[in-house]
Amino acid sequence: MKQRSNGKRDGLLLGCALGLAAVACGDAEGSGTLSVLLESEDTITGGLDPGDEVENIRDGWEVRYDKYIVAVGDVEVHSSTNETTRAHDESVFVVDLKTVPSSGLRLWQLSNLDVGRWEFGYATPGAAHGAERHESVTRGDFDEMVDADATYMIAGSATKSDGKSCPPASLAEPGSATADGSNAAGDTCYANPTIAFTFLVTAETLFGPCELDEVPGFAIADGNTTTVAATIHGDHLFFNGFPDGSEDGVLRLAQWLADSDLDLDGQVTQEELETIAPSALSEIDARYQLGGSPIKPLDDMWTYVAAQLKTQGHMNGEGECRIDGMAHEH
Amino acid sequence: VSRLVKVRVLTVVLGAVGCLDTGPQHAEVSLRVTGASSSDPFPTTTDWSVELERADLAFGPLYLCAGYRAGALCDTARLEWVDSVVVDGLDPGHRDAGTLRGTSGSVRSWMYDLGIVSLLTQQRPRALPAAEALGGNSVVLTGSARKNAQTIGFSLELPIAQAAQIGVPVVLKSTGDAFEHEVLGGETLAVHFDPRPWVRDVDFDALVEDASCTPAGPRIVCAGATELTCADTGAAESERNCMELDMACVRGTGCSATVRFDADSQGYRAVVGALVAGAPPIFEWTTSE
Numbered sequence: 001m002k003q004r005s006n007g008k009r010d011g012l013l014l015g016c017a018l019g020l021a022a023v024a025c026g027d028a029e030g031s032g033t034l035s036v037l038l039e040s041e042d043t044i045t046g047g048l049d050p051g052d053e054v055e056n057i058r059d060g061w062e063v064r065y066d067k068y069i070v071a072v073g074d075v076e077v078h079s080s081t082n083e084t085t086r087a088h089d090e091s092v093f094v095v096d097l098k099t100v101p102s103s104g105l106r107l108w109q110l111s112n113l114d115v116g117r118w119e120f121g122y123a124t125p126g127a128a129h130g131a132e133r134h135e136s137v138t139r140g141d142f143d144e145m146v147d148a149d150a151t152y153m154i155a156g157s158a159t160k161s162d163g164k165s166c167p168p169a170s171l172a173e174p175g176s177a178t179a180d181g182s183n184a185a186g187d188t189c190y191a192n193p194t195i196a197f198t199f200l201v202t203a204e205t206l207f208g209p210c211e212l213d214e215v216p217g218f219a220i221a222d223g224n225t226t227t228v229a230a231t232i233h234g235d236h237l238f239f240n241g242f243p244d245g246s247e248d249g250v251l252r253l254a255q256w257l258a259d260s261d262l263d264l265d266g267q268v269t270q271e272e273l274e275t276i277a278p279s280a281l282s283e284i285d286a287r288y289q290l291g292g293s294p295i296k297p298l299d300d301m302w303t304y305v306a307a308q309l310k311t312q313g314h315m316n317g318e319g320e321c322r323i324d325g326m327a328h329e330h
Numbered sequence: 331v332s333r334l335v336k337v338r339v340l341t342v343v344l345g346a347v348g349c350l351d352t353g354p355q356h357a358e359v360s361l362r363v364t365g366a367s368s369s370d371p372f373p374t375t376t377d378w379s380v381e382l383e384r385a386d387l388a389f390g391p392l393y394l395c396a397g398y399r400a401g402a403l404c405d406t407a408r409l410e411w412v413d414s415v416v417v418d419g420l421d422p423g424h425r426d427a428g429t430l431r432g433t434s435g436s437v438r439s440w441m442y443d444l445g446i447v448s449l450l451t452q453q454r455p456r457a458l459p460a461a462e463a464l465g466g467n468s469v470v471l472t473g474s475a476r477k478n479a480q481t482i483g484f485s486l487e488l489p490i491a492q493a494a495q496i497g498v499p500v501v502l503k504s505t506g507d508a509f510e511h512e513v514l515g516g517e518t519l520a521v522h523f524d525p526r527p528w529v530r531d532v533d534f535d536a537l538v539e540d541a542s543c544t545p546a547g548p549r550i551v552c553a554g555a556t557e558l559t560c561a562d563t564g565a566a567e568s569e570r571n572c573m574e575l576d577m578a579c580v581r582g583t584g585c586s587a588t589v590r591f592d593a594d595s596q597g598y599r600a601v602v603g604a605l606v607a608g609a610p611p612i613f614e615w616t617t618s619e
Contacts, residue, residue, distance in 0.1 A: 168596075170536055185594055243402070243495050277375075277531055278607075279600035286593065289493050289500065290607035292401050296504040297527075297608040322399050324505035 030115040030222025036075050036089075036122070037104030037229040039317070040097040044068045044234030048252060050160070057238060061163065061195075061254035065156035068097040069141060070232055071131050074123035075108045076208070079116060080217060087113055094127050094145055096136040097232055104229050119217040120315060121208020122230045124151050148200050152309055154237075155198040158254050165192035165261045168280040177264045185282030187259075195258050197268045203309040205294075205323055212319030231314040242292030242311060256283040260301055273302040294323050354408075354433035357515030361411050361427040363389060365419040366524040374475070378534040382473040385419030385525035387605075388445025388460035392521075393499065394430065394513075400441035400502045402495060408437050409513060414445045414460035419525035430519065438510050440613065441499040444468035444605065448492035448499075455491035469605065471525070472588075475534045480555050482537055482578040483588040486601060501606050511615050522612040531600040537589055539581045542566075552579035559584075 043055070047064040050057050057063060073092035079085035089108045125131070126149035133142040145153055164180055166189040177190040207230075209216055218228050238252040259281055260268045278284045278298055290298055295307040313321050371379040391412040395404035409432030415425065445461030445468050457466050464470050468490040474483045492500050503509055511517075541551040543560035551558050555573045558566045572578055572585035580586040591597035 170533060241493075241495065243498075249495050277600070277603075279531055279596050279603050280533070282594065282596075282599075284599060284603075286493055286602075289495065290603060291500045292495075292498075292502045293607045294505045296506060296610065298603065322397065324398070 031112045032115060032220040032222060033225040034077060034087075034110040034113055034118070034218065034220065035106060035225050035227045036108035036110075037227060038072060038093070038095060038097075038100060038107050039104040039229040039231040040068070040100040041231060041233040041235070041317075042102075044097045044232070045100070045102075047156075048235055048238065048254075055235065055252070057252045057254050059253050059255045061158045061160045061258070063156060063158045063238065063254060065098060065154065065234065067141070067153060067155040068232075068234060069094060069137055069145065069153040070097055070124055071127040071145065071151050072122065072124050072230060072232065073108065073131070074125060074206075075110065075230070076121050076123075077110060077113070077118045077217070079114065080119055081116065085114065090130075092123070092125055092127075092129065092131040093134045094131050094137050094142055095134040096141075097234070099136040113220045115220050115222050117217060117219055119209040120228055121206060121210065121321065122313065123204070123206050124232075124313060125204050126151055126202055144200065149202055150200045151203045151205070152199065152201045154201070155196075157197065158195045158257055159193060160258075161193055163191070163193040163195070163258055164189040165195070165258045165264055166190075166255075166282075167259055167262045167264070168276065168282070171262050171275060171280060173263045175263065183259075183282060187282060190264050192258060192261060192264055192266060194266055195261055195268055196266060197257070199270065199305060201306050201309055203306045205310040205313060207313035207315075207321035207323060210315035210319050210321035212316050229316050231317050231319070233312045233314060236308040236312050237305060239308060240287050241289035242294070242307065251287060253283070253287070256281050256301070259283055270302055273305060274300050276301045278304055354435045355515065357409065357432055357434040357513050359409060359430040359513060359515070360518040361392065361430050362424045362518060362520040363415060363417045363427050364424050364520060364522045365417055365421045366522065366526070367420065367422045369420070371476070372526050372530075374530050374532060374534065376533055376535045378475040378477045380473055380475045380526075380529055380532075382420060382471065382525060382529070384470060384472040385528070386464055386470045387417040387419055387523060387525070388414055388458070388464050388468050389417045389521070389523070390414035390427070390442060390445065390458065390460060391447060391499070392430065392440065392442040394432070394437040395439045395441070396436055398438045399505060400439040401498050404439065404441065408432050408435055414443075414458035416445075416460045416463050417523050419523055419528075424520065432513075434513050434515055436510065436512050439503040440509060441502045443492075443499045444490045444501065446489055446491040446500075448496050450497040457489075461489070469528070469601065471529065471601065473529070475532075477534065478554075479573065480538060480578045482534060482580065482586075484532075484534075484591065484597070485588055486591040486597065488598060488601060490602060490605060501610075503610065507610050509613055514617075516618050518616045518618070520614045520616070522614065524609075524611070527609050528601050528604045529597075531604060532591075532597040533600070536596060537580050538578070541581075548582065550582070550584040552581055552584065555579050557584040 075089045087110045127145035128149035166183040166187045240251040294310045371381045393407035394409040409430040411430045415427040467487045472485045545564035559568045577585040
């Protein structure tokens with residue numbers, strides 16, 4: 001009896017000790033809310049200009065987008081100190097990023113998150129899995145996205161007053177087009193000052209964990225709302241590689257797109273891009289660094305487009321997110 | 331008093347253990363490289379049958395990272411091997427390359443250079459001994475391609491250095507590639523290279539033609555395997571059968587024993603693309619008993 005009593009007391013004391021140990025490890029109390037914005041890079045809303053500045057297209061082409069529709073959502077966060085403490089907003093919206101105001105579009109909210117540091121991630125899935133149409137997207141475009149299980153619908157054009165297309169000789173179908181010189185590789189060129197494109201692309205990607213300036217995720221303070229932006233960039237199609245981390249060393253080039261107009265009708269199509277191996281384009285030369293592609297092998301330029309689109313998700317502007325690196329719970 | 335002391339001690343110990351992370355331990359992994367037996371001819375995407383005679387690759391350094399994505403996001407590698415070695419792509423035998431050194435724990439991505447490294451502290455890429463052994467190149471290939479009774483010998487010497495992101499290796503694991511291992515130390519990592527995909531997308535069709543002389547056309551044209559020397563009038567001045575000379579008739583050149591792919595050729599770009607963005611080598615872990 002005495003022993004049992006002592007044992008019970010020891011148990012209580014042990015419980016106290018464990019409690020003290022837990023407190024010693026620093027659990028804070030309280031909760032807050034995460035509000036998540038969708039944000040468009042200004043290259044989507046304003047386009048890319050030719051020039052010599054870092055964010056200009058260096059080979060003289062100007063790019064403007066008419067539509068930049070993306071399926072985005074599936075926001076998932078987990079505690080930085082305990083991966084099993086998670087929260088998830090499964091909502092996926094199909095939004096035209098051209099219409100997103102510079103202040104962002106508030107689309108997701110997660111409440112009752114414990115005070116502390118959290119990791120942040122989101123997805124650009126296919127539109128066929130329960131995505132919701134945002135008012136910025138027409139019913140027709142939405143249905144097309146859903147039917148194709150597409151992640152992106154991007155329509156726009158590249159223009160250059162003296163622009164030429166120099167398709168690979170082995171693939172070119174110039175018809176009655178008049179030759180206008182040749183490029184350094186000997187491919188015949190043709191005047192083609194406007195290159196239009198509409199790409200309906202499946203490029204399902206998980207972005208996260210994300211960090212900005214090497215600071216991961218976001219912080220929740222008791223009783224407060226923290227805002228984080230899922231930022232989609234619009235210039236990666238014209239990158240000369242697949243950088244992760246800083247994009248400072250990247251060149252933006254668009255001649256490859258012009259050279260992909262095999263039939264010289266002023267439009268580049270999925271069918272044309274699927275026909276062209278990257279090695280067939282003399283533009284994809286030593287300036288390009290394809291080693292970081294999230295899709296391998298890069299068999300054709302349509303795959304290249306999808307691979308570039310899989311790198312466009314960021315956090316809070318230029319914050320970096322791992323690609324397809326965080327398991328999602330559904 | 332005794333119980334109180336026990337509880338105090340217990341509290342301190344539990345507190346310490348509760349917050350204690352013993353952390354990763356120093357780990358070493360033996361690195362081996364192998365090629366693939368490619369003595370049999372294999373087809374290209376344009377239905378040429380290729381036989382490789384030499385496929386040497388400068389490999390290294392190699393970094394294994396804890397995260398799923400290598401590159402700039404892998405500031406500190408879990409394990410690294412900063413040396414280089416020439417891989418004989420046609421030798422399936424193991425070659426010991428050295429030792430990966432670092433710490434124990436999960437590795438989920440890799441990145442490597444092809445004998446030429448880009449360092450944050452240096453303006454220009456630097457060739458390591460393996461690349462120097464290949465004349466400053468990352469890969470040296472020679473072989474022959476055969477189709478419709480024409481056989482084209484080819485050679486390619488190719489340096490591959492980082493052009494876009496200083497300090498980042500040129501070949502990175504794609505997020506779609508499977509690679510995950512819990513490093514304990516003492517394992518062996520074998521990296522298997524197969525050179526056949528490196529030349530699979532080379533467009534040998536672009537090297538041949540079935541043309542005839544035309545007014546103001548090229549001086550030399552190929553009518554299949556026959557080299558024609560053309561006059562300005564469009565008449566053929568002379569011809570010779572390249573096959574009788576054990577050569578191929580190459581567009582723009584005429585009878586040639588070997589085509590050397592230069593830096594602005596499709597063949598050159600195809601090999602670069604295959605090496606940095608093509609199917610990755612196979613990484614195989616074995617644990618010592």
